[in-house]
Amino acid sequence: MPRWAVLLSALLAAHQPTQAAGDAALAKRVLMNSIAFRTVDGAGQVSRLAAYYASILRQAGFADADVEITPMGETATLAATIRGGDPAVKPLLLIGHMDVVAADPADWTRDPFVPVEEDGYIFGRGAEDNKYDVAMMVATLAGLKRGNWQPRRSVILLLSGDEETHMATSRALAHTYKDAEYLLNGDGGGGLLDEEGRPVLYQLQAGEKTYADFEIAFTDAGGHSSAPTPDNPLYRLARALGRIEAHRFAPMRNELTQTSLMLSADRIGGHAGEAMRRFAKGGNPKDADFLSDHPEFIGQIRTTCVATMAQAGHAPNALPQSAKATINCRIFPGVPVETVQAELAQAIADPSATLTTLDHPVGSDASPLRRDVVEAVKKAVAARYPGLAVVPAMSSGATDSLYFRAMGVPSYGVSSLFQRGEDGFAHGLNERVPIAGIAAALDQWERMVTALSR
Numbered sequence: 001m002p003r004w005a006v007l008l009s010a011l012l013a014a015h016q017p018t019q020a021a022g023d024a025a026l027a028k029r030v031l032m033n034s035i036a037f038r039t040v041d042g043a044g045q046v047s048r049l050a051a052y053y054a055s056i057l058r059q060a061g062f063a064d065a066d067v068e069i070t071p072m073g074e075t076a077t078l079a080a081t082i083r084g085g086d087p088a089v090k091p092l093l094l095i096g097h098m099d100v101v102a103a104d105p106a107d108w109t110r111d112p113f114v115p116v117e118e119d120g121y122i123f124g125r126g127a128e129d130n131k132y133d134v135a136m137m138v139a140t141l142a143g144l145k146r147g148n149w150q151p152r153r154s155v156i157l158l159l160s161g162d163e164e165t166h167m168a169t170s171r172a173l174a175h176t177y178k179d180a181e182y183l184l185n186g187d188g189g190g191g192l193l194d195e196e197g198r199p200v201l202y203q204l205q206a207g208e209k210t211y212a213d214f215e216i217a218f219t220d221a222g223g224h225s226s227a228p229t230p231d232n233p234l235y236r237l238a239r240a241l242g243r244i245e246a247h248r249f250a251p252m253r254n255e256l257t258q259t260s261l262m263l264s265a266d267r268i269g270g271h272a273g274e275a276m277r278r279f280a281k282g283g284n285p286k287d288a289d290f291l292s293d294h295p296e297f298i299g300q301i302r303t304t305c306v307a308t309m310a311q312a313g314h315a316p317n318a319l320p321q322s323a324k325a326t327i328n329c330r331i332f333p334g335v336p337v338e339t340v341q342a343e344l345a346q347a348i349a350d351p352s353a354t355l356t357t358l359d360h361p362v363g364s365d366a367s368p369l370r371r372d373v374v375e376a377v378k379k380a381v382a383a384r385y386p387g388l389a390v391v392p393a394m395s396s397g398a399t400d401s402l403y404f405r406a407m408g409v410p411s412y413g414v415s416s417l418f419q420r421g422e423d424g425f426a427h428g429l430n431e432r433v434p435i436a437g438i439a440a441a442l443d444q445w446e447r448m449v450t451a452l453s454r
């Protein structure tokens with residue numbers, strides 16, 4: 001190799017993000033503008049938001065053919081591609097979602113769909129979930145395109161349009177783009193700041209529990225309430241719910257929860273810290289039970305099922321003809337939905353009950369903690385906060401990643417948002433994000449994307 005080529009390749013390898021600061025203004029503008037699109041379920045605004053993102057990408061130099069909007073009912077998906085030089089390597093996918101959870105302006109201090117900048121925060125529905133990271137990804141790819149960046153691996157930004165509700169767009173995207181090397185999801189993981197705004201840790205989300213709803217129902221012929229019978233469906237339901245409450249699924253651990261429990265143990269300390277450490281190492285049932293008594297830990301220890309809704313009877317003076325309840329389960333990765341259903345039926349121990357699975361839950365196992373991904377994320381986070389712990393995590397909620405993992409695409413939640421615990425208002429009132437982190441967030445995305453597409 002001639003000397004100039006050695007120098008050139010060294011220069012390329014040491015590609016230092018330079019766009020980030022310049023693009024911060026763009027990212028902030030994109031975030032604020034996107035909040036103004038009321039992309040709630042049924043409002044038909046997602047395609048308009050997609051068209052807005054597409055216009056930003058085209059202005060940065062994306063060819064028309066490389067930005068694709070696909071309508072799906074009242075919503076849509078977007079796919080934007082930076083083509084890689086080597087067609088033999090599989091693409092890197094980035095994903096986020098354009099839709100938001102409904103918000104009633106009457107409940108909010110500020111109009112949820114009018115972006116407001118105040119006290120260093122941007123307020124609005126979707127400011128955090130998920131328009132923050134979507135804006136960061138759009139601005140990052142726009143910056144890279146403007147710099148005429150040429151990756152070896154294709155990079156494809158995917159935006160879903162009903163992640164918060166039906167997830168039909170999520171399923172469609174996973175089906176179309178299943179032949180990918182890996183996926184980075186802006187809607188998962190992320191950084192935690194303490195009250196003073198100092199970094200505490202960064203979570204790299206590599207697994208999600210499976211979401212499943214079951215309905216348990218009892219029926220009877222009913223009759224006059226003056227002549228009670230022993231078959232009253234309400235009493236049978238009450239007994240069944242009592243048994244479900246008392247039932248505990250077996251404690252489980254995987255690579256993710258073991259690592260994250262060990263790291264949290266040091267941070268939390270005390271009795272809980274000791275129990276976490278022992279449980280992570282193979283532990284005894286007592287530790288699992290102790291941790292399960294704490295709502296903040298139980299989701300990491302085992303599958304959980306809880307009664308969330310109930311409906312029974314038709315008149316105050318009639319014996320009920322039916323009684324039913326919804327049981328919501330968060331299933332440990334890798335455990336089939338049918339296994340949980342069978343275990344629930346066994347716990348209920350009443351052959352007169354019907355137990356049905358609602359909708360079509362999709363299970364997925366955790367993604368392996370790939371060295372290349374972990375290294376890239378660690379480096380990108382270290383550039384913002386040197387020495388900060390990057391903790392692998394399993395979340396109890398479901399995101400688009402679920403469908404990609406089910407298709408065999410390793411998927412990682414790597415949000416660029418760092419926020420204080422008390423500032424987390426995703427899905428809630430007065431959702432907001434700090435403005436100060438935007439430049440560093442762009443830098444984090446650019447480092448992760450460039451490292452994983454070499």
Ligand SMILES: [Zn+2]
Nearest residue numbers: 097129130187
């Ligand atoms: Zn989300």
